[in-house]
Amino acid sequence: MAQEAQTTTGAVGQPQDQTESAGSASGPNILSRIWQFNRRWPVIPATILLVLVATAIFAPLISPTEPDNTAQRLNFRNHEPTWGRVDEHSANSEPINPGRDAPAADRTAYNRALANWHPQSWYIIGGDNLGRDLLTRVAFGSRVSLRVAFIGLLTGTVVGTLLGLVAGYYGGWVDEVVGRFVDIWLALPFILLALALAVIWNRNGWDQGQLVLILIALLSWTGFVRQVRADALSVRSRDYVLAARIAGASNIRILWRHVLPGTYSTVLVVASLAVGGLILAESILSFLGVGFPDPIPAWGKSVSDGRQFIEEAWWITVFPGGAIFLTVMSFNFIGDWLRDRLDPRLRQLD
Amino acid sequence: MRRFILRRTIFAVMTVIVATFLITSMSRLAGDPILLYAKPGGYGFSPEQEAQLRKKIGIDRAVPMQYVIWLGNALQGDLGKTILDEKPVSRIITERIPATVQLSLIAWFGATFIGVALGVLSAVKRGSFWDYLGRGFALFGQALPAFWLGLVLILIFAVQLGWLPVGTKGDGFWDIKHWILPAITLGWGATAAYLRLTRSSMLEILDSEFIKLARAKGVSSRTVIFKHALRNALIQPLTASTLILTGFLTGSIVVEQIFVWPGMGLMAIDSVNNNDFPILQGVTLLFTIMYVLFIFITDLMYAVIDPRIRYE
Numbered sequence: 134m135a136q137e138a139q140t141t142t143g144a145v146g147q148p149q150d151q152t153e154s155a156g157s158a159s160g161p162n163i164l165s166r167i168w169q170f171n172r173r174w175p176v177i178p179a180t181i182l183l184v185l186v187a188t189a190i191f192a193p194l195i196s197p198t199e200p201d202n203t204a205q206r207l208n209f210r211n212h213e214p215t216w217g218r219v220d221e222h223s224a225n226s227e228p229i230n231p232g233r234d235a236p237a238a239d240r241t242a243y244n245r246a247l248a249n250w251h252p253q254s255w256y257i258i259g260g261d262n263l264g265r266d267l268l269t270r271v272a273f274g275s276r277v278s279l280r281v282a283f284i285g286l287l288t289g290t291v292v293g294t295l296l297g298l299v300a301g302y303y304g305g306w307v308d309e310v311v312g313r314f315v316d317i318w319l320a321l322p323f324i325l326l327a328l329a330l331a332v333i334w335n336r337n338g339w340d341q342g343q344l345v346l347i348l349i350a351l352l353s354w355t356g357f358v359r360q361v362r363a364d365a366l367s368v369r370s371r372d373y374v375l376a377a378r379i380a381g382a383s384n385i386r387i388l389w390r391h392v393l394p395g396t397y398s399t400v401l402v403v404a405s406l407a408v409g410g411l412i413l414a415e416s417i418l419s420f421l422g423v424g425f426p427d428p429i430p431a432w433g434k435s436v437s438d439g440r441q442f443i444e445e446a447w448w449i450t451v452f453p454g455g456a457i458f459l460t461v462m463s464f465n466f467i468g469d470w471l472r473d474r475l476d477p478r479l480r481q482l483d
Numbered sequence: 484m485r486r487f488i489l490r491r492t493i494f495a496v497m498t499v500i501v502a503t504f505l506i507t508s509m510s511r512l513a514g515d516p517i518l519l520y521a522k523p524g525g526y527g528f529s530p531e532q533e534a535q536l537r538k539k540i541g542i543d544r545a546v547p548m549q550y551v552i553w554l555g556n557a558l559q560g561d562l563g564k565t566i567l568d569e570k571p572v573s574r575i576i577t578e579r580i581p582a583t584v585q586l587s588l589i590a591w592f593g594a595t596f597i598g599v600a601l602g603v604l605s606a607v608k609r610g611s612f613w614d615y616l617g618r619g620f621a622l623f624g625q626a627l628p629a630f631w632l633g634l635v636l637i638l639i640f641a642v643q644l645g646w647l648p649v650g651t652k653g654d655g656f657w658d659i660k661h662w663i664l665p666a667i668t669l670g671w672g673a674t675a676a677y678l679r680l681t682r683s684s685m686l687e688i689l690d691s692e693f694i695k696l697a698r699a700k701g702v703s704s705r706t707v708i709f710k711h712a713l714r715n716a717l718i719q720p721l722t723a724s725t726l727i728l729t730g731f732l733t734g735s736i737v738v739e740q741i742f743v744w745p746g747m748g749l750m751a752i753d754s755v756n757n758n759d760f761p762i763l764q765g766v767t768l769l770f771t772i773m774y775v776l777f778i779f780i781t782d783l784m785y786a787v788i789d790p791r792i793r794y795e
Contacts (some may be wrong), residue, residue, distance in 0.1 A: 164615040313494060320498040320778070321505065322770045324736050325763065328755040329506060332513035413628055417737060420630045421752070436631055440741070443634060444642050451638070454631030462626035 175470045178463035185460055189275040196269035197254035201428040208248045211446035212260030214267075215253075223253040259448035262438050267448060270430035271456050277431045278412050278460060281349050285411040286404050288350035293357025294393075294400055300358065301365025302384075302392055308362070315358050323352065324421070331423040341426045345418060352414055356407050361396050368395040398475040406468035409461040416457045432457050491782070495775040500554070502771040503764055507550050510760035516542055516566050518758075540566055557768060563761040572765040576747065583739070583746030587731040589662060590670030594727065598677025599720055605678065606685035606716075607708055617678055624675020629734060633668035633741040640664060649742065665742040669734050673727045677720050685716040722784050725777040732770050 171177055188195060209222070228246035231239040259267045300311035327348050334344045368374060374391050382390070418424050419433025427434075432453040439449025520536060522528070537543040541552070541563065553563060562572035605617030641649040647660050688694060689712050697707050736748035743749065747766055754762035 164612060164619075165610060168615050168618065313497075316494060317498045317501055320771060320774050321502050322733070322767055322774075324733055325751055325755070325767055325770070326505060326509065328752065329509040329513060329763065332755060332758065333509060336514055409626060413626075416628055417630065420628075421737070421740065433628075433630075436628075436634065440634060443638055447638050447642070450631070450634045454628060454634070457628050457631065458623075458626055461628070462622060465626055466622065 171466070172470070172473075175466055178466040178470075181459055181463040182467065185275050185463075186279070188272050189279050192272045192276055196266070196272045197252065197257070198266050198269050200270050200273040200430040201265065207264050209251060209256065209260050209264040210262055211442055211449070212251075212256045212264065213446075214259040214448055215256050217253075217257050219253055222249060222251050223255070225250050227252070258452050259446065261435065261449045262442050262446070267435070267452055270435055271432070271453055273430045274432040274435065274453060274456065275460075277425060277429060278415065278457075281345065281415040282408050282411050282464075284346050285349040285353040285415075286408060289353025289357060289407065289411075290400060290404055293354035293403075294361050294396065296354070297358040297361025298365050298388055298392060298396070301362035302369050302388055304366070311358065311362075315355050318355055324417075327418060327423050328421065341424070342429065345415060345424055348418060348423070349411055349415055353407065353411055356410075357400065357403050360399050360403050364396040364399050365392050368392050402468070402472045402475055405464070405471045409464035409468065412457065412464065413461050487782075491779050495772075495779065498775050499768065499771045503554070503768050504550055506763055506767040507553070507760065508546055510755075510758060510763050511546050514758050516540065516758060516760060540564075553764065557764075562765040562768070565761055566759050567757055572761045575750070575762065576765050576769065579745065579747045579750050582744060583735050583748065586662060586665055586669060586738070586744060586746060587728065587735065589666040590673065590731060591724070591728055593666060594670040594673035594677055595720070595724060598674040599681045599717070601674075602678045602681025602720070603685055603708075603713060603716075606682045606689060609686065617682065621675045621679045621682070624672055624678070627671060629668055629672060630737050630741055632671055633664070633738060636664045636668060637741075665738050665744050668741070669731060669738045672734070673730065676723065676727060680720045680723055681716060684719040685712060688712045688716045718785075718788050721788065722781050725781040725784070729774050729777045732773060 215223070225246070228243050228250055231243050235243075255266045257266075257268050258271070261267050261270060296311050296315075300308045330344060330348070331341070334341055369392060374387060377387050377391055415424070415431070416433030416436070419431040420437045422437070424434050425431045435453035436450050436457075439446060439451075439453075443450055517533065517537060517540075534543065542549065544552075556563065560573065562576070564571055565575060601613075601617045601620065605614045608614055637649050640647045641664070647664055649664065689708075694707060694712055697711050698704075702711070735744075735746055736751060738744065739746045739748035740752060747769070750762065751766045754760075754766070
């Protein structure tokens with residue numbers, strides 16, 4: 134039995150990696166090969182993320198049209214995916230604009246023809262409930278998600294690291310205050326507060342998009358505090374910190390020059406593990422209607438748009454949601470991988 | 484131990500006060516509740532009538548004062564009346580509790596059993612097909628957005644196959660057809676979390692000295708796994724289970740929204756949209772108290788299950 138073999142090798146006290154390979158060698162299945170390879174070299178998730186970043190950067194080049202293009206296309210709401218084939222609407226040639234000065238009858242005919250025509254490149258994975266091209270919206274949606282992740286991480290890293298450093302380094306009542314503050318923060322019913330805030334924002338006519346970024350920033354910092362605090366706690370009693378203090382360095386200088394660098398790898402690991410959660414949080418907010426305002430193509434909002442049309446247009450729901458899923462999964466996987474590489478303390482047995 | 488309980492109680496009270504005060508002041512910033520009735524200064528709505536109405540629905544004083552009065556009443560079990568139809572909030576909430584509790588309990592039991600079982604299987608048969616299936620499931624489970632999973636389940640089982648109804652609660656507890664999809668949606672992420680926790684703590688324990696000793700003494704594999712290892716490996720998932728239950732509070736808001744499940748989450752969203760702040764206050768109070776309570780139970784469970792942990 135594979136498991137028997139493992140315990141004996143484990144008993145001899147061989148390193149983890151060898152035990153793993155022994156396990157996979159005794160059970161030669163393709164699944165384990167793929168998994169092991171990805172654990173060591175996360176090719177699949179890295180590829181997905183690369184594609185994501187490329188999509189975000191080159192979104193205007195990749196997408197067949199603009200993300201909020203609804204003009205004249207309401208005829209095509211809930212358009213079925215064409216999968217790139219020519220359909221009844223794209224089979225005709227593009228109607229020619231007769232110009233402003235043409236007789237009314239010509240222009241009416243032109244408008245009718247235009248309402249029944251779309252380029253072949255549109256609706257490859259379908260159109261949404263307003264006739265907008267779904268592929269375009271998913272492509273531009275990656276920008277929204279990445280921006281949210283970036284801003285969330287930035288504020289989370291700065292605020293969380295700062296609080297963790299201060300709590301761990303000074304200890305005592307500072308530590309106590311920070312700790313209790315985090316506890317209370319985590320206990321707040323976040324979604325209810327977010328919904329109430331959204332109503333305030335709406336009433337005052339403030340930018341909903343900013344609200345999302347604020348909410349994500351509010352969510353992002355707590356994860357950093359505990360881990361960074363633990364690091365600062367262990368670093369502060371090291372000899373080199375003592376030496377710096379004897380040499381007359383100020384607390385700020387010690388924190389900045391000696392304690393902070395000791396937490397870099399932890400911060401990187403926590404950040405990479407947090408990205409997926411932040412993207413997920415944004416999509417949940419968007420889904421509940423607290424997200425970016427309408428023309429902005431956020432994935433979560435597309436899913437919620439498709440909700441009412443799930444019977445006749447499954448693609449509006451399935452594709453943007455699939456994009457969220459793939460992105461979050463890849464970020465989580467890379468986060469796990471970084472943790473195993475950089476921070477053995479946080480490592481779980483695998 | 485006494486000091487620990489005292490500190491926890493202070494923390495709990497502070498948390499509840501902060502949360503409810505925040506939600507009260509926010510809902511007040513969101514708009515004057517009197518607008519649900521009439522616009523001040525509108526036709527035939529004299530200032531005297533307005534003052535009277537404000538007094539009647541309890542918004543005639545400054546917000547902090549109102550909050551103190553509300554808190555005082557809440558301590559005596561009176562959560563006030565809803566603005567929209569003047570029903571007692573406590574009654575409305577208690578009407579909605581069973582639906583949410585039913586869904587959470589089903590999801591919790593399902594997630595615990597399936598997650599722990601798969602976790603054990605995955606750890607014991609490490610490197611096998613089952614292990615990779617389990618690990619893959621754990622990875623998927625954490626990344627799947629619950630709202631999307633719910634919609635895809637509806638798409639497959641209600642729209643395409645037409646096996647299950649959607650959007651109704653059905654009657655009675657045993658009406659499986661109605662709750663199975665919401666329960667899966669709610670419990671999916673939790674199952675993945677249990678699986679991960681059980682698997683990693685089981686692996687850690689299977690690798691420890693006393694297990695090796697037991698094996699060396701010739702104890703059968705089954706006894707080692709279920710008697711020696713599993714009991715110790717269960718500490719982590721069991722203590723995490725209270726945290727998972729608190730996660731269901733938030734999760735229920737999303738899941739109830741998708742499946743139109745008449746529980747507290749759906750009520751909370753409706754009350755935000757109507758700016759019916761007494762309900763929102765009540766729900767926030769309840770959610771926060773439950774959260775604080777679960778955290779407290781978690782800490783106690785650590786101490787009870789694992790004698791090495793002591794709170795001075």
